[in-house]
Amino acid sequence: MNNIIKDLKKLNIKYKNICIDSRKVKAGDIFVALPGKQSDGILYVDQAIQNGASIIISHAFTPTPSNIPLLVSKDIHTDLHALCRWIYNDPWEKIQTVAITGTNGKTSISYILESIAKANRYATGVIGTVNYRFRDTVIAKEQYTTPPPPDIYQLGQIFKNEKVDLSIIEASSQGLDQGRLDHIPIQIAIFTNLTREHLDYHQSMEKYLHAKKKLFDQLSPKSFAVIEENTPYFQELLQDCSAKVLTYGFSEKADIQGVPKDKQCMDIFYSNKYLYTIDHHFLGDYNLNNILASLATSHILGFMPSNIQKAFRERIVIPGRLEHIEVNKRNVFIDYAHTPDAFEKTLKTLHEDCPQEMWTVFGCGGNRDIGKRSQMGKIAENHSDHIILTSDNPRHEKPLEIIKDILKGIDKKESIHIIEEREKAISTALKLSSEGDYVLIAGRGHETSQEISGVKYFLSDRHILKNL
Structure with missing residues (x-):
């Protein structure tokens, strides 16, 4: 039997679930403080205890109140899996x-x-x-x-x-x-x-x-x-x-x-x-x-x-993956493509199939790989007749700064529409396009929230289209 499990059984304390997120801890939970790339679970032990944690398991010593046992693990990731298998009956x-x-x-x-x-x-x-x-x-x-x-x-x-x-x-x-x-x-x-x-x-x-x-x-x-x-x-x-x-x-x-x-x-x-x-x-x-x-x-x-x-x-429908919605006799496609490879394959497929003109509405996520932004700009230019650059998930970046990075890959910048507000960008594409045109709305697919400065707001490309 795993040593942490042996130590846990000796404590003879009632517990409910295992939790690694101090914000989600409930009364009677075991809080496992994991080390991470950007932060360390040890920093959130006090919050976990305030939320009702009954036992703390950590990869290193950290002070806890006398009524809250601390178990120190030599291999926290292996022990976490062992605990989960044991508590949730494998x-x-x-x-x-x-x-x-x-x-x-x-x-x-x-x-x-x-x-x-x-x-x-x-x-x-x-x-x-x-x-x-x-x-x-x-x-x-x-x-x-x-x-x-x-x-x-x-x-x-x-x-x-x-x-x-x-x-x-x-x-x-x-x-x-x-x-x-x-x-x-x-x-x-x-x-x-x-x-x-x-x-x-x-x-x-x-x-x-x-x-x-x-x-x-x-x-x-x-x-x-x-x-x-x-x-x-x-x-x-x-x-x-x-x-x-x-x-x-x-x-x-x-x-x-x-x-x-x-x-x-x-x-x-x-x-x-x-x-x-x-x-x-x-x-x-x-x-x-x-x-x-x-x-x-x-x-x-x-x-x-x-x-x-x-x-x-019986037709297999995949949410936000080349999801086809006809709006005002325009063929609109919602797709999650947010990598250069996926974006190029999706856009090239639609452009080749499109009987008239190809419209592309997209942005790039904030606080993610900056290098792919200009690549996606070039891909859009190669496979679109019209491009509207907009906000995706800016997170802690300014949307217009992200758009500037995308523009670095586009030669004919004067023909690009820049509309920061995504809902307005989508409605503009529908207004400017003609019957029979294809409109690709890329990057978010099935997602229903947009993160701005750490706050998530409701935003769904599908919802926008249904309300136009």
Whole structure:
């Protein structure tokens, strides 16, 4: 038995839940003070005690009142997982779990795979960027993509109680780097792609890749790694991976191969043998990759081809991912694309499909990788007929300063519309565009809040469109 658990049992004190956020501590909770990159949980021990913490567990000594026990851990992250497994009755041990990592595509794959699983009569649970849910019940919206251990074990407990057959977890690079999935048994891990993102956190692409690699390092020999056949990171990702490997892609070298018949129809092969054909509604080659990753996983899970085809016939809707809304005979698309790679693929796909003129409304997030802003400006100029620059999530930066950074990548600055207020920018695009034009509103997708100077305000691109 873990030493911290032994010490905890000796205390003979009643406790309820484990919490690592002092603001969320309730009476009777155990507060675990974790060290962080920007701050240290030890600094918030007093607040946790004021909110009712009954026990403090920390990575170093810190003074506490005589009636509040302090347990010092030599390996706080490992001990936190051990505590969660013990207190929440190890819920993940008996749940079949798929984890998806990569810069782009995680949410799309989670929705596609969930739809296929439901068509095969599986009870599903999903933890991801849009929300946490089981079956058709939403537990929480717009939280961490990959929640910290106390939350993920509590979600596992809900999934276990609700008899979930398959859980799907979006594994973010920050979550992996911080060890949030370190002791969660993963049966299938999917890698999508790796492009520039989160360099404000990881500092380099090498460290970013290393964080993604952690997911595959922890797989058991009975698990599967599902990886695109032609990814340049293939060897590095699998260097310390003991799992079985199933590849997907468009070449005959891939285990699961897709052969497009037209834009929205694809034949599927396994080991060069025909399996079935799917008709789908998705636009763009990048979405074909998302489909193939989902189909490779479905192959491992043994899902019936007829049920897979049924899932696609019923049209899979992914919130804020090329979400199509017709407004005043304009084809408007809401998309979460906020990285250069995702932005370029989304915009290029729409521009090529657009029968008339392409309008692009976007901004960039504040206090994040500054280097990508000018890149996204150049991408917008290359694939748009008209550009409106606006505010995204400025956080603690001034929106107009962010827009100036975007403009550095644009040559013909005189033709750019700059409208800081996002609602006005969107309404202007609808007023200036013509029937049959395409309007892309990029960067926020499903999000319903905008952060300005540390305060979150309600803001939804979908809500704006519905009220025009």
